[in-house]
Amino acid sequence: MVRHLFSTISIRNVELPNRIVMPPMATSLAAEDGKVTPQLIKHYTLRAQASVGLIIIEHAYVSLQGRVSRRQLGIHSDEVIPGMKELTQSIHSAGGKVCLQISHGGSICSKDLIKAQPLGPSSIKHPAGRDIPKEMSREEIKGVVSEFCKAAERAKEAGFDMIEIHGAHGFLLNQFFSPLTNRRSDEYGGSRSSRLRLSIEIIEGIRSAVDEDFPVLFRLGGDDRMYGGLTVDDAHWAALRLVRCGVDVIDLSGGLGGYDGQGQGYFVYLAEAVKPVVDIPVMISGGIRDPHFANSLIEEGKADLVGIGRALLEDPQWAEKAKAELAILQ
Numbered sequence: 652m653v654r655h656l657f658s659t660i661s662i663r664n665v666e667l668p669n670r671i672v673m674p675p676m677a678t679s680l681a682a683e684d685g686k687v688t689p690q691l692i693k694h695y696t697l698r699a700q701a702s703v704g705l706i707i708i709e710h711a712y713v714s715l716q717g718r719v720s721r722r723q724l725g726i727h728s729d730e731v732i733p734g735m736k737e738l739t740q741s742i743h744s745a746g747g748k749v750c751l752q753i754s755h756g757g758s759i760c761s762k763d764l765i766k767a768q769p770l771g772p773s774s775i776k777h778p779a780g781r782d783i784p785k786e787m788s789r790e791e792i793k794g795v796v797s798e799f800c801k802a803a804e805r806a807k808e809a810g811f812d813m814i815e816i817h818g819a820h821g822f823l824l825n826q827f828f829s830p831l832t833n834r835r836s837d838e839y840g841g842s843r844s845s846r847l848r849l850s851i852e853i854i855e856g857i858r859s860a861v862d863e864d865f866p867v868l869f870r871l872g873g874d875d876r877m878y879g880g881l882t883v884d885d886a887h888w889a890a891l892r893l894v895r896c897g898v899d900v901i902d903l904s905g906g907l908g909g910y911d912g913q914g915q916g917y918f919v920y921l922a923e924a925v926k927p928v929v930d931i932p933v934m935i936s937g938g939i940r941d942p943h944f945a946n947s948l949i950e951e952g953k954a955d956l957v958g959i960g961r962a963l964l965e966d967p968q969w970a971e972k973a974k975a976e977l978a979i980l981q
């Protein structure tokens with residue numbers, strides 16, 4: 652089969668019509684209590700109607716303790732399920748496939764918002780945070796694993812085709828994996844495998860909580876882009892472990908303090924390092940705007956899925972226009 656931006660791809664049993672993914676992007680369109688609103692449904696349905704192959708809905712907090720901003724989407728309680736069902740039904744009616752990103756902000760959560768001391772792997776201020784977090788006890792770690800599992804179960808019940816675990820951009824799982832924010836001396840800190848343990852426990856927990864055929868994506872912060880932090884070598888190392896414990900797609904991103912970068916495809920070097928060593932689809936985002944550039948990443952086998960973020964925020968028709976521009980391929 653000829654590979655290009657508009658060739659189909661399957662993630663477990665879910666077939667995507669093309670390789671264009673709207674990566675998770677927080678909109679602040681949820682209600683104050685984390686529920687779905689009509690504006691939020693409209694925002695995503697518009698892109699689903701215009702040929703985006705997969706929509707990853709913005710990060711939803713797995714617990715109130717993991718919430719990072721006002722009007723952030725939540726998947727922390729059964730009460731949000733009816734609204735989430737309306738969202739997935741609307742996207743499915745538009746012919747789209749939909750994934751939910753589930754997250755915990757850990758030490759980037761602010762005390763003011765969550766009305767409690769933020770949690771973190773160690774009592775070290777996050778480079779992008781405001782408050783000193785509380786070092787999590789083993790009991791609190793187990794609690795977070797269970798919150799992620801319940802969130803995944805709710806997402807499945809609400810009709811999502813798949814879920815994505817947020818392990819990038821300085822959020823809790825990135826905080827555990829990064830040597831800059833994790834100084835623990837127990838089984839969750841120290842060596843690379845100990846620092847990755849929480850992510851592995853969450854993936855394994857989710858895998859046993861949802862059906863075998865429900866895809867689980869992992870957004871890996873593969874490069875902290877800070878002195879002494881995670882580097883591309885850690886991305887390569889971690890990807891192999893994530894595949895072994897049942898992840899279906901590695902979605903690569905980076906930045907302990909934020910996801911932004913310079914130029915088109917600024918994280919492609921991560922995909923080039925990871926893709927040759929894994930046998931599951933690899934997704935890459937970061938400054939990609941030109942359909943020809945996106946197509947070349949697929950054609951040249953550098954990635955299997957391409958995230959088009961801000962370009963899709965600016966132009967909901969980006970995928971439709973890309974289809975016309977690359978018409979020669981279809």
Ligand SMILES: Cc1cc2nc3c(=O)[nH]c(=O)nc-3n(C[C@H](O)[C@H](O)[C@H](O)COP(=O)(O)O)c2cc1C
Nearest residue numbers: 674675676677709710910936937938939959960961
């Ligand atoms: C407004 C905005 C909100 C974002 N929210 C999230 C988020 O909820 N979860 C996440 O993993 N990344 C988030 N990101 C990062 C994007 O998913 C993406 O990785 C980044 O924007 C780079 O891709 P782009 O250059 O195509 O926009 C956000 C980006 C933007 C611009």
